[in-house]
Amino acid sequence: MKTVFATLLFFGLALTGASAQNKMTPSDLTHVVLFKFKPEATPAKVAEIVAAFEALPLKIKEIKGFKWGTNNSPEKLDKGLTHAFVLTFANEKDRDTYLPHPAHKEFGKLVGGWLADVTVVDFTNQAK
Numbered sequence: 001m002k003t004v005f006a007t008l009l010f011f012g013l014a015l016t017g018a019s020a021q022n023k024m025t026p027s028d029l030t031h032v033v034l035f036k037f038k039p040e041a042t043p044a045k046v047a048e049i050v051a052a053f054e055a056l057p058l059k060i061k062e063i064k065g066f067k068w069g070t071n072n073s074p075e076k077l078d079k080g081l082t083h084a085f086v087l088t089f090a091n092e093k094d095r096d097t098y099l100p101h102p103a104h105k106e107f108g109k110l111v112g113g114w115l116a117d118v119t120v121v122d123f124t125n126q127a128k
Contacts (some may be wrong), residue, residue, distance in 0.1 A: 028064065029095050029124050033089040036080040036117035046083075048110050053085055059103035062094035063087055081119065095122060 037046055050068065057063040065088030071078045089095040098104055 025090075027091060027123055029089045029092055029122055031089060031095060032119075032123075033085040033087070034081040034119040035083040035085075035111075035115055037082060037114055038116045040052045045114060046049045050083070052107050052110055056103055056107060057087075060098050060101050062089055062097045062101075064090055064094070079117070081117065086107075092124075095101060 042048075053068065054066070057066045066086070068083065068085040071082050073086065089097075090099065
């Protein structure tokens with residue numbers, strides 16, 4: 001069912017297009033991250049984690065675009081995943097630089113203990 005939610009999210013993102021700030025090209029790699037927080041994650045802790053994620057584009061130059069939001073789908077297929085983050089990279093090489101980057105690793109330490117579940121899917125647009 002996570003796959004269904006992720007697929008629906010991808011189609012929704014594809015239909016909305018890119019913002020003026022995040023110019024996309026056909027070869028861009030999209031990195032989708034979905035979080036389900038543990039019940040003990042307070043609103044203040046979630047806000048701290050979101051702020052830390054939002055700071056990553058300032059620390060990692062390979063991040064070409066960044067947006068996030070909370071689930072508001074009426075379909076009830078989210079499996080408890082509440083937060084969606086979408087990062088854009090120019091290519092797989094830039095994504096591969098981001099993954100082991102010290103700032104990304106530091107963020108992982110901050111968020112790791114507060115997550116009940118996480119889903120990550122990367123794709124390059126194949127729409128014609």
